[in-house]
Amino acid sequence: MNYEIDDNKITLTQTFNVPQERVFSAFKNPTIQQWWGPSTYPVTTSDQDFTVGGSWHYCMTGPENEQAWGKAVYDEIDEPNRIVYRDYFSDADGTIDESLPAGKITLSFDEIDDATTTITSVSEYESADAVAELVEMGVIDGVKETWSQLDTLLSES
Numbered sequence: 001m002n003y004e005i006d007d008n009k010i011t012l013t014q015t016f017n018v019p020q021e022r023v024f025s026a027f028k029n030p031t032i033q034q035w036w037g038p039s040t041y042p043v044t045t046s047d048q049d050f051t052v053g054g055s056w057h058y059c060m061t062g063p064e065n066e067q068a069w070g071k072a073v074y075d076e077i078d079e080p081n082r083i084v085y086r087d088y089f090s091d092a093d094g095t096i097d098e099s100l101p102a103g104k105i106t107l108s109f110d111e112i113d114d115a116t117t118t119i120t121s122v123s124e125y126e127s128a129d130a131v132a133e134l135v136e137m138g139v140i141d142g143v144k145e146t147w148s149q150l151d152t153l154l155s156e157s
Contacts, residue, residue, distance in 0.1 A: 012123075013120045018116075
């Protein structure tokens with residue numbers, strides 16, 4: 001995975017050796033919880049509605065049973081090319097935690113050939129300070145591990 005931080009944006013890219021449809025499908029199916037997040041924080045889904053205006057509400061549970069809730073609200077879905085969503089920290093009821101950085105995430109799925117796809121994720125936040133806070137929380141390493149797990153899942157199926 002490659003990444004670049006530029007002011008209030010984080011751009012991440014990774015190439016997968018599978019067709020575009022298969023990579024895109026991993027983001028819309030309930031199996032997302034099999035590969036999302038660090039391996040030491042398994043994910044459970046509270047609610048998932050992969051439609052424009054819908055959301056995915058999930059919980060990552062850490063090794064000491066600490067919980068980190070998140071919520072993605074889908075603004076655009078252009079299958080199999082692009083997903084745009086707002087990414088929030090939330091509580092167990094899905095209430096957004098305004099004290100933590102929220103971002104607009106644009107995922108682009110670019111097919112290189114019939115068997116190779118590159119994902120580009122552009123995450124935009126309200127400030128460079130918000131980006132610094134997320135980097136301090138380990139978001140870059142978390143995405144690296146997440147996409148590594150996705151790569152393993154896609155190569156096995």
